[in-house]
Amino acid sequence: MRTNCDTERGLTLVELLVVIAIIGILVGLLLSGLSRAKASAHSASCKSRLHQMGLGLQMYVHENQNEYPYWWTPAPDASLNGTFSSEDIGFWWAKLAPYYPVKWTNSTYHCPGYKGAIAGKVDSQVPLGSYAYNGRGVSRPHSGSPYDPGFGLGPPEREALSKSVSLESTQTRESRVKVPSDMIAIGESRFLSASRNELPGGYDLLACGLLEPRPGSQQFLFDPARHGANYNLLFCDGSVSAMKPAVLFNPTNSAVMWNSDHQPHPELWVP
Numbered sequence: 001m002r003t004n005c006d007t008e009r010g011l012t013l014v015e016l017l018v019v020i021a022i023i024g025i026l027v028g029l030l031l032s033g034l035s036r037a038k039a040s041a042h043s044a045s046c047k048s049r050l051h052q053m054g055l056g057l058q059m060y061v062h063e064n065q066n067e068y069p070y071w072w073t074p075a076p077d078a079s080l081n082g083t084f085s086s087e088d089i090g091f092w093w094a095k096l097a098p099y100y101p102v103k104w105t106n107s108t109y110h111c112p113g114y115k116g117a118i119a120g121k122v123d124s125q126v127p128l129g130s131y132a133y134n135g136r137g138v139s140r141p142h143s144g145s146p147y148d149p150g151f152g153l154g155p156p157e158r159e160a161l162s163k164s165v166s167l168e169s170t171q172t173r174e175s176r177v178k179v180p181s182d183m184i185a186i187g188e189s190r191f192l193s194a195s196r197n198e199l200p201g202g203y204d205l206l207a208c209g210l211l212e213p214r215p216g217s218q219q220f221l222f223d224p225a226r227h228g229a230n231y232n233l234l235f236c237d238g239s240v241s242a243m244k245p246a247v248l249f250n251p252t253n254s255a256v257m258w259n260s261d262h263q264p265h266p267e268l269w270v271p
Helices: 013-062 157-162 251-258
Strands: 131-133 184-188 231-235 240-243
Touching: 013 184, 013 231, 013 240
Parallel strands: none
Antiparallel strands: 131 184, 184 231, 231 240
């Protein structure tokens, strides 16, 4: 009589390695999908916050002689006393507080994908955060470079004073913005890391240009991979969109979007 014997056999080493490799590939695909989903969620939240800031900016303009706020002004503003420190009261984000009642120093003001420091002005330190204002247009004022304060939404008043420029001529009226749907008002700040930027966070003043003109300074380095290689932007008409930073910060591609007259002004570019 013949008997049947079941033979139990385990996985060979090669089969085990194949199984581990397959599991690794599946885990990698899952993590990649989760990372993309997280970046997409962060970008959506960022766009929502920019939209709310855009509504606040439009209300400010319509209640202030149809003029955009400066990036910074030393002029006192009694309406903001008690809300901000004396050092912070003159910045653009402080001017939006009556219309967008979230404090700059609150993390909920900023993009959830931003990894830098959040701070108002402390001593000589510039304000830091995830958003920045298009105060200068395509121009990057610096020693030896041209200076024209009339193409952004509002240059630093102290720089206008130092150049003996009439402050009245620097105030940007809504009517001076030729194409509101294609002029940047507020965007995500330029920040890569504290060690690379030499600042612990993003400067709240936008700057066009792929390179920092000051020797030894890397203040305006940016993260090319933020939100899947897209920077979110608020335009003067209140619309929100995204653009690759290598395009956005390269004046060859985007100069007209920085200037109120919708002209590129290559004479103001700084490499």
